[in-house]
Amino acid sequence: MKYCWQQPGLSADRQAEIVLAEMTEDEKYAWLSGPMAIPLGDEPLPEGAIGSAAFYPGIPRLGIPAMQQSDASLGITALGNVRPGDNATALPSSLLLASTFNPDMAERSGKMVGREAFAKGFNVQLAGGANVIREPRGGRNFEYLSEDPLLTGVMAGHSVLGIQSQHVVSTVKHFAVNAQETGRVVVSSDLDEAAMRESDLLAFEIAIDTGKPGAVMPGYNLVNGEWASENAFLLNKVLKGDWRYPGWVMSDWGATHSAAKAALAGLDVQSGANLDQQVWFDRPLREAVAAGIVPQGRIDDMVRRILRSLFAVGAIEHPAQPGGDIDYMAHRLVAQREAEQGIVLLKNRHSVLPLKKGAKRLLVVGAHADQGVLAGGGSSAVTPVGSLRLPGIDFMGIATDKVYQPSPPLHAIRAESGAASVDFHSGEDIASAVEQARDADAVIVFAEEWRSEALDAQGLALDDKQNQLIAALAASHQQVIVVLETGGAVTLQWLDDVAAVLQAWYPGSGGGEAIAGVLFGRVNPSGRLPVSFPLHEQQLPQPSQIDPQTTTSLPGVPVKGDILHIDYNVEGSDVGYRWYARTRQKPLLPFGYGLSYTTFSSSHLSASRQGAGIEVSLDVTNTGDRPGAEVVQIYIQPANKAYVPRLAAFARVELAAGESRQVTLMLEPKVIACWHSESGQWVIAGGEYEIAAGRHAAEFMLTCTLVLPEQRFGRQRQPKTTSA
Ligand code: GLC
Numbered sequence: 001m002k003y004c005w006q007q008p009g010l011s012a013d014r015q016a017e018i019v020l021a022e023m024t025e026d027e028k029y030a031w032l033s034g035p036m037a038i039p040l041g042d043e044p045l046p047e048g049a050i051g052s053a054a055f056y057p058g059i060p061r062l063g064i065p066a067m068q069q070s071d072a073s074l075g076i077t078a079l080g081n082v083r084p085g086d087n088a089t090a091l092p093s094s095l096l097l098a099s100t101f102n103p104d105m106a107e108r109s110g111k112m113v114g115r116e117a118f119a120k121g122f123n124v125q126l127a128g129g130a131n132v133i134r135e136p137r138g139g140r141n142f143e144y145l146s147e148d149p150l151l152t153g154v155m156a157g158h159s160v161l162g163i164q165s166q167h168v169v170s171t172v173k174h175f176a177v178n179a180q181e182t183g184r185v186v187v188s189s190d191l192d193e194a195a196m197r198e199s200d201l202l203a204f205e206i207a208i209d210t211g212k213p214g215a216v217m218p219g220y221n222l223v224n225g226e227w228a229s230e231n232a233f234l235l236n237k238v239l240k241g242d243w244r245y246p247g248w249v250m251s252d253w254g255a256t257h258s259a260a261k262a263a264l265a266g267l268d269v270q271s272g273a274n275l276d277q278q279v280w281f282d283r284p285l286r287e288a289v290a291a292g293i294v295p296q297g298r299i300d301d302m303v304r305r306i307l308r309s310l311f312a313v314g315a316i317e318h319p320a321q322p323g324g325d326i327d328y329m330a331h332r333l334v335a336q337r338e339a340e341q342g343i344v345l346l347k348n349r350h351s352v353l354p355l356k357k358g359a360k361r362l363l364v365v366g367a368h369a370d371q372g373v374l375a376g377g378g379s380s381a382v383t384p385v386g387s388l389r390l391p392g393i394d395f396m397g398i399a400t401d402k403v404y405q406p407s408p409p410l411h412a413i414r415a416e417s418g419a420a421s422v423d424f425h426s427g428e429d430i431a432s433a434v435e436q437a438r439d440a441d442a443v444i445v446f447a448e449e450w451r452s453e454a455l456d457a458q459g460l461a462l463d464d465k466q467n468q469l470i471a472a473l474a475a476s477h478q479q480v481i482v483v484l485e486t487g488g489a490v491t492l493q494w495l496d497d498v499a500a501v502l503q504a505w506y507p508g509s510g511g512g513e514a515i516a517g518v519l520f521g522r523v524n525p526s527g528r529l530p531v532s533f534p535l536h537e538q539q540l541p542q543p544s545q546i547d548p549q550t551t552t553s554l555p556g557v558p559v560k561g562d563i564l565h566i567d568y569n570v571e572g573s574d575v576g577y578r579w580y581a582r583t584r585q586k587p588l589l590p591f592g593y594g595l596s597y598t599t600f601s602s603s604h605l606s607a608s609r610q611g612a613g614i615e616v617s618l619d620v621t622n623t624g625d626r627p628g629a630e631v632v633q634i635y636i637q638p639a640n641k642a643y644v645p646r647l648a649a650f651a652r653v654e655l656a657a658g659e660s661r662q663v664t665l666m667l668e669p670k671v672i673a674c675w676h677s678e679s680g681q682w683v684i685a686g687g688e689y690e691i692a693a694g695r696h697a698a699e700f701m702l703t704c705t706l707v708l709p710e711q712r713f714g715r716q717r718q719p720k721t722t723s724a
Contacts (some may be wrong), residue, residue, distance in 0.1 A: 003063035005316070013246070015316075016307035020300060022062055025286075028303045031056050031067070033281035035274035036253060038082045040397050043274075050121050050322055051082035053253065053379070054271055065319040067310075069124040073143055073159065074375075074508070075382035076116050076125075080398045088116060089331035090375060090382035090405045092508035094129055094155075095488065096342035098145035098530035099505065099594070101631045102652045103158040105338055110162020110170075112334045117168045119324030123315040125163050126217065126379075128172035130156035130207045131179065132200045133488070133531050134568060134575050137457040137545060139181030141488035142376035142506055146530035147576025147591060148647050150668050152203040157210025164214065167314040172207050174219030174252060176200045176234055177568065182456040183551035185255070188222035188565045193233075195572035196223075197675035205243060205670070214247045214309030218267075220255045220555060222563060226265075229255045235266025242680070242715060248305035253379075253396060254555025259284035260293045268302040275396060275556035336510020341629070341652075343518050344527035345595040346492075346501040352442075352479060353500050354521030354597060357418040359441040364410045366427035366469065367446035367485055372404030373504070373511035374485040378453025384509055395454035396555055402450050405509055409446065409483070412516035430465075430472050442479040444519065445470055451487025454553040456545060460491045460537055470494045483515055489533040492588065503527070524597045526629035526652065528696065532576045533589035541571035541579055574644060577697035581644035592633050592647075592696030598624025598657065602632075605702035607691045612711075614672070617664040618693050618702065622655035629654045632663050632693065636672055639688035639705065645697070646671050667691075669713070679716055686710035 004022055005015040020028075037046055037055035049055035050068050058066035071077040076088040091097070091109050100106075110127070117125045129143040132152055138144070145152045156172060163170040177189035177200045191200070207213070216239060218228035228234060229251040239245045253272025256262055259280040262270075270281040278284070288294040310316050345353070355362075367374065371388045375381055377400055383389065386406035393400060414422045419441075425433045427445070437443045447466045451457055461467065474480045474497035481500045484490070485507070495501065502525070504515050517523035537543045546564060574582045577591035605618040616634050630653050635645040649665035672689070673682035688707050692700035 005063070005311070012308045012311035015311045016304050019062055019064060019307050020304050023059065023303065027059055028299060029282055029286065031269065031306055032285065032302055033270035033273040033279050036272050038080045038398065040274065052122060053079065053126055064316060065123065067124055068122045068320070069126060070117055070120070070122040071126045072380035073127040073129045074380050075113055076120055076122065077380060077382055079379055079400065085385065087328060087385040088382050089328060089335055090384055090509045091335050092339045092342055092511065093142035093376060093487070093506035094145045095142055095530060096505035096507060096527070097159070097338060098151055098155050099342040099344050099527035100338065100652065101151065101528055101650050102341055103154055105341055106155045106158035107162040109334055109338050110159035111165055112331050114163035114166030114168045116326055116331065117163070118166045118320045119326045121320050121322030122168065123310070123320045124169045124215070126173065127163055127170045128156050128160045128207065128211065128213055130172045130203050131174060132203050132575055134179040135456065135542065136489045136531065136534060136540065137460060138179060138488065139451050139456045140376070140378065140453050141531070142451055143380050147532060148530070149199050149203040150206065150647050150671055151530055151650065153206025154210060156203070156207035160207065160211025160213045164211070164313045167318040167320065169214030169309050169313050169315055170211065171215045171217045171250070172204060172211070172213045173217035175204055175216050175228060175239070176219070177223050178219030178221050178228070179568070180456050181454050181553055182548045183546045183564050184220045184454065184553045185555055186551055186563055187546070188225050188563050189568055190224050190565050191568040192572065193677045194675040195569065198573035199575055201238060202670055208243060208245060214313060216245065216247065216249050217252055218249065218255070220252050225563070227255070227257050229267050230258055230262035230265040232265040240266055246305065247309040248302065252555070256280050260288040263288065263294045263298055268305055272555070277556060332509045335508040336514050339504070339507040339511050339514035340517055340523045342505065342527045343507070343514060343525050344503040344529055345518070345525040346503055346589060347495060347498070348595055349499045353481065353519060355417065355442055355519055357520055359417060359419040360421070361440050362413065362417060362419045362422045363425060363437050363440035363443045364413055364422060365425045365433050365443060365445040365473070366466065367448040368404050369446040370408055370410040370424045372406050372408055373507050374448045374450060375403045375405050375506050376451050376487050377402060380453070393452055393455060395553065400452070405511065407509055407512035409512040409515050412512035413444065413519065416516035416520045416522065427469050430469050433469060434472050434476050437473055437477050440477070442481060443473055443477050444481045444483060445473055446483045446485060449486035449490055455548060457488065458545065460489065460534060461493070462490055467493055471497065474498045481519070489531050491534070491536060521597065524626060524628040525594065526596060526631065528592050528594035528631045529589060530591070532580060532587040532591045535586070535588045539580070539585050539587065542566065578644045578646065586698070590696045590698035592631070592694060594631070596628045598622055598626050598628035600628070600630040602693050602701050605691070605693050605704050607704050607706040609706070609708070613669070614667040614706065615664060616649060616667060616691060617662055619660055619662050620653055620655065621660040622657055625657050627654065627656050632665065633696065634665055634667065635692045635694050635697070635700065636667060637690050638685065639690055642685065643674070645692065648672060679712070681712050681714045681716055684708055684711040
């Protein structure tokens with residue numbers, strides 16, 4: 001045994017206690033704040049830093065490695081080109097991952113990210129974006145998963161499981177109600193507790209329950225007027241209190257606003273301290289301890305939480321080292337398989353898809369499809385070697401690129417189609433594109449929408465030029481197939497005029513091959529929309545947006561002027577499909593929607609109470625002539641309509657042609673329940689419930705009913721004692 005913690009059979013908590021007892025105060029404070037390990041200007045890299053989002057020194061005498069922290073959910077980034085020439089595999093966007101409705105895929109792709117992080121020497125991955133998509137125009141929606149808390153929480157949790165299986169701590173972020181990017185550092189997301197518990201917090205609760213992430217990162221925003229990184233309700237009451245969360249809370253980069261207040265509210269680490277107004281979690285915090293404002297025990301608790309999370313995933317016992325082997329070919333296939341499962345077929349007039357192979361001539365148009373596939377901007381942007389990099393935006397004082405990852409759909413279409421000729425047109429000159437399309441058997445036009453951290457999409461439409469290009473092509477050609485590469489829901493004003501539409505989101509390092517596989521039938525599309533597509537912005541609970549010209553989204557900027565309050569109580573927990581149901585609106589495309597090259601039927605839906613849970617089963621049949629995957633969606637609503645239908649279970653089921661299978665699912669009790677703030681408990685009201693199997697949120701194929709007794713769970717709050 002070499003180090004104090006290396007005794008057999010010790011729990012992670014015990015190992016943490018043993019190491020904590022050996023640490024000096026300076027060694028503790030060295031972990032409570034740290035700079036970005038990406039030099040801004042001519043600052044040097046911290047000694048020992050690989051070059052990434054953050055670095056905290058190790059303690060060699062105790063056998064504790066340095067903490068090397070990298071972004072993010074979609075792969076290993078190299079922001080600011082901090083590791084020139086570094087390669088990495090880019091996963092598709094989280095929206096695409098959620099479109100698979102496949103937790104196993106989340107775990108598999110998470111494992112790939114964990115493997116690459118470990119092989120590059122990183123032991124903390126700033127992943128696990130788990131914000132419910134409240135704002136369809138949100139700049140980082142491509143990093144989040146869904147408008148539904150169950151789908152979000154389950155998929156984020158399984159992604160974290162995959163990452164942490166590789167001895168790498170994962171975060172979940174950005175806790176909580178971090179719904180938009182414009183003005184992110186000065187926006188207060190205002191939402192009552194019950195609505196928050198049933199939506200945004202439920203997604204994080206499920207993700208944390210499922211994945212056991214070692215750390216949680218609050219967002220830049222305020223929640224009900226308090227900065228998330230010093231919000232005692234979020235951090236102490238909910239996360240560390242009700243949920244008994246044992247890991248550590250790290251601020252976002254440049255999102256810390258105090259020393260004592262933040263420490264006492266539950267913040268454990270000030271991240272990206274060089275972006276803040278000052279380093280709060282060193283001298284000012286030491287002074288607060290010396291003055292008895294912050295107890296020494298709080299400092300020890302901060303460090304203990306970090307240590308136990310590192311021990312819990314084996315990051316100390318199995319220290320990550322740079323220079324490990326990475327099988328990029330195998331990893332690229334992982335990304336491609338995810339894209340193949342997450343591409344959503346939105347329209348297929350007269351089954352024009354899959355296209356027949358061996359055409360005389362095909363024309364591919366637009367979105368740099370001859371060079372790659374689009375990725376989202378900001379700290380999550382993975383830049384594989386060979387990426388096309390165009391000017392993006394500057395946030396956090398670092399200029400970031402608009403990246404096209406090197407998986408050119410044009411090359412994949414040439415390989416997959418067997419066509420005699422496949423030409424490319426940039427789409428810049430619409431008239432010449434229309435001219436060149438004339439004698440093509442089919443026209444495949446790529447339409448992009450670039451979204452980025454620190455800036456929301458302005459409106460829901462694609463830019464005019466692309467809309468005009470698609471309209472002009474559709475007006476002159478019968479077989480126009482649109483492939484979308486967007487960072488979220490967009491309006492599709494030409495939907496009636498084109499033959500087919502694929503939503504490929506940001507499809508990652510194997511995206512071109514996945515798109516070609518779907519277009520020519522090697523892949524039967526099975527993705528389902530994880531977000532509703534609005535008909536127009538007036539359908540939204542918050543139709544208007546903050547003007548980016550009138551506010552700032554940069555961290556660490558002194559907050560001049562007012563905090564901007566957004567009242568999310570308008571929709572409350574009825575986000576997305578629930579909002580459309582409550583307001584009786586029909587979106588352009590509903591949550592859970594997606595077509596297949598085969599057909600499915602369902603029958604024999606039944607529900608029964610199994611112990612404390614509710615089990616639902618049904619038979620699903622592939623009634624078509626080719627294998628395919630159906631996504632079973634189970635929605636629940638009280639017979640008295642106390643709330644609109646909520647997704648309470650889902651499963652992706654692969655079926656051979658003609659195959660039938662009985663599918664059994666357990667419903668999530670916290671979706672069926674409502675939060676009672678007075679008692680601090682979840683309550684399932686007694687009475688009759690309608691349970692439905694949905695083709696999507698707006699079409700229920702089968703329903704059944706079940707009577708449930710009242711059920712209360714979760715820790716009961718002590719009744720407020722009125723002071724004598
Ligand atoms: C960014 C992001 C956060 C990221 C961190 C480090 O501003 O908000 O998601 O992990 O800073 O790059």
